[in-house]
Amino acid sequence: MISTVAASEEELPITPDKTETFCQNWVAASQFQPLLPATWRALKEKPSLTIVALGSSATEGAGPDLQDDSYPASISRTLLNSLPDYKVVILNQGIGSQTAHEMLQRMDEDVIAYEPALLIWDTVITDALRDVGEDNLIRVLKKGISKARNAGIDIMLMDLQWLPRENRYPHYDHYRRAFRKAATELQVPIVPRYELMKAMAQSGLFTQEHQIGTDVLALTEATNQCLATLISKVISSEIQE
Numbered sequence: 001m002i003s004t005v006a007a008s009e010e011e012l013p014i015t016p017d018k019t020e021t022f023c024q025n026w027v028a029a030s031q032f033q034p035l036l037p038a039t040w041r042a043l044k045e046k047p048s049l050t051i052v053a054l055g056s057s058a059t060e061g062a063g064p065d066l067q068d069d070s071y072p073a074s075i076s077r078t079l080l081n082s083l084p085d086y087k088v089v090i091l092n093q094g095i096g097s098q099t100a101h102e103m104l105q106r107m108d109e110d111v112i113a114y115e116p117a118l119l120i121w122d123t124v125i126t127d128a129l130r131d132v133g134e135d136n137l138i139r140v141l142k143k144g145i146s147k148a149r150n151a152g153i154d155i156m157l158m159d160l161q162w163l164p165r166e167n168r169y170p171h172y173d174h175y176r177r178a179f180r181k182a183a184t185e186l187q188v189p190i191v192p193r194y195e196l197m198k199a200m201a202q203s204g205l206f207t208q209e210h211q212i213g214t215d216v217l218a219l220t221e222a223t224n225q226c227l228a229t230l231i232s233k234v235i236s237s238e239i240q241e
C-alpha cells in the first residue's frame with residue numbers, strides 16, 4: 001500500500017511509448033547508485049518506508065496525488081508497482097518560490113518530525129534566480145544536510161532543472177557549480193535531473209514549442225516520470241535482489 005499526502009482519483013494521461021522507451025534506456029544506462037542504508041533498513045525491518053520531498057514549486061506540483069505531475073507523485077505511482085507489498089508514504093513538502101533558507105527553517109517540523117528514512121531535497125533554483133549569494137546558499141545546504149544526517153535520515157539532493165534559455169539567468173550556472181561542489185564535498189548523491197532534461201530535449205521527442213514554453217511543462221512532466229523510474233529502482237534495488 002502506497003499513499004501520498006492528499007489523494008485524488010484522477011489519473012494522468014499515459015506517457016507516449018517513445019518517451020517511455022527513452023526513460024527505460026536512460027535509467028538502464030544511468031550510473032546513479034547511491035547508498036541508502038536507512039531506507040533499505042526500513043524496508044527490510046518494518047517493512048514500511050516514509051519519504052519526504054522538500055522543495056519549492058517543482059516539488060509542490062500542479063495538484064494533489066494522482067492528479068499531480070510532480071516528481072513525488074510520480075515516485076509514489078512507480079513504487080506502487082515495484083513494491084506492492086510494502087507500505088510506502090511520500091510526504092510532499094513543496095512550497096512554491098521558497099529559498100533553501102526558508103526550507104531549512106521548516107525542516108524540523110516538515111521533515112524530521114515525520115521520522116522519514118529518506119529526504120529528497122530540491123532546492124537552489126529560487127536562490128539562483130534571486131541571487132541570494134553562493135556562499136550563503138552553501139552554508140544553508142550544509143546546515144540542512146547535517147540536521148537530516150544527525151536525525152539518521154538518508155539524503156538525495158535534486159539537481160537543478162535544465163533550462164533551454166539559461167543565458168537569461170546569468171547566475172544559474174554559477175549556483176549549480178557551487179551546489180554540486182558542496183554536494184561532492186559532503187558526499188551527498190545528486191539526482192541527475194539536469195542531465196536527464198537536457199538529454200530528453202536533445203532526443204527529438206519534444207517540439208521546439210515544448211522546449212521553450214513558459215514552464216516547459218511537457219518536458220518537465222516527462223522528466224518527472226523518468227526520475228521516478230530511476231529513484232524507485234534505487235530504492236527497491238536491495239529488496240528485489
